[in-house]
Amino acid sequence: MGDYVRQLPHQGSHDMARRPSVVRRVHIDVPLLLLLLLLTFYGLVVLYSASGQSAAAVIRQGSYLALGYVIMILAAQISLQRYARLAPxxxxxxxxxxxAVVFVGVGAKGAQRWLEVGGFRFQPSEIMKLVVPLVVAWFLAGRALPPGLFSIGGSLILLGLPAMLIVIQPDLGTSLLIAASGLSVLFMAGLRWRYIFGAVVLAAASAWPAWMYGLKDYQKQRILTMLNPDSDKLGAGWNIIQSKTAIGSGGWQGKGWLQSTQSRLDFLPESHTDFIIAVLAEEHGLQGIILLMGIYLLILLRGFWIGVHAQTSFGRMMAGSLTLTFFVYIFVNMGMVAGLMPVVGVPLPLVSAGGTSVVTLLAGFGILMAISTESRSGAM
Incomplete structure (x- = not known):
């Protein structure tokens, strides 16, 4: 018996020969886009209160978001093959x-992390949060999976070089996040558990030498403050104590929008950036936090769904890495504000005020949408 070949009858202007929808032609993942719009709108509402009802702060954040969404749409139009070619x-x-940041960078608050070009200031380390997983995924996609020792070693070099340059700035928090983004690609590539276990043992064994010789005094102080913020209530422990006070005072329903006393009376530093979730908790209570976490959870689930349905190993690794990295940002910020992790200056994704970080995050979601387009095309 010969092979059965399914053939579609000739169609007129109706029936099954429909043209792809506008959404599909512009490579938009509608569920992901709607969730991001909901999250950023919620963030602007909270930011207005956290910034002292500053319309200028909301307009500035809105302009960054608008730019980010434009870049997201543009990033979604690029094929994964082109991303792979561009990665190195x-x-x-x-x-x-x-x-260049090391030699001609712009300094602020004791750190040299920015470049200024034509009056525009940006933070190059934020861009590397996208570039590092891209290049590691490109490196691994052309090799046998799960990765062996050579592939693991090459990946560690690729993520280690930018991480070291960022540590010099100094910005230990961002360097760890960039390392995490690269390691998440290795994990999504099917890294064997014996390597993961070995890495955990190695990290535990190097903890004491790193404490004695690797960390600077202020970094050690952050860890000690996390363990006992009451040891320096008016100094290093002030931020954590005030954030806990704000979170606890919100209760279930919160005090109401624009009623955050901790930020309004300037007890809570960085209330519109790193500690914005404490303002949200004080004003909207636990129910406001649950709403935010629900939106985050749906975004994460959508990201993993895209990764599961990706048609190539490069797409699967990128989707998984971008989603895992987004989760890490959420986890670190919430843990930091709750006093469960050291204060490392990680903003709450797409809620905290920010410029380069907002644009970079939305560009990453544009890559996710490009992967989603590949998945839908392959399923047709």
Whole structure:
């Protein structure tokens, strides 16, 4: 018996020969887009209160979000094959820019992390949060999976070089996040459990030498403050104590929008950036936090769904890495504000005020949408 070949009858202007929808032609993942719009709108509402009812702060954040959404749409139009081809070149450009920060970077608050070009200031380390997983996924996609020792070693070098350049700035928090983004690609590539267990043992064994010789005094102080913030109530422990006070005072329903006394009376530092979730908890209570976490959870589930249905190993690794990295940002910020992790200056994704970080995050979701487009095309 010969092979059965399914053939569609000739169609007129109706029936099954429909043209792809506008949404599909512009490579938009509608569920993901709606969730992001809901999250960023919620963030603007909270930011207005956290910034002292500053319309200028909301307009500035709105302009960054608008730019981010435009870049997200543009990023969604690029094929995964092109991303794979561009990855090594973007990586080299990123390393060059990070090196430039060391020599001609702009300093603020004791750190030199920014470049200023034509009056525009941006933070190159934020861009590397996208470039590092891209280049690691490109490196692994052309090799046998799960990765062996050579592939693991090469990946560690690729993520280690930018991480070291960022540590010099100094910005230990961002360097760890960038390392996490690269390691998440290794994990999604099917890293064997014996390597994961070995890495955990190695990290535990190096904890004491790192404490004695690797960490600076202020970094050690952050860890000690996390363990006992009451040891320096008016100094290093002030932020954590005030954030806990704000979170606890909100209760279930909260005090109401614009009624956050901790931020309004300037007890809570960085209330519109790193500690914005404490303002949300005080004003909207536990129910406001549950709503925010529900939106985050749906975004994460959508990201993993896209990864599961990706048609290539490069797409699966990228989708999984971008989603896991987004989760890490959420986890670190919430843990930091609740006093469960050291204060490392990680903003709450797409809620805290920010410029480069907002644009970079939305660009990452644009790559997710490009992967989603590949998945839908492959399923047709």
């Amino acid at each position: 070149w973007l990586y080299l450009v990123g390393l060059t820019i990070l090196a």
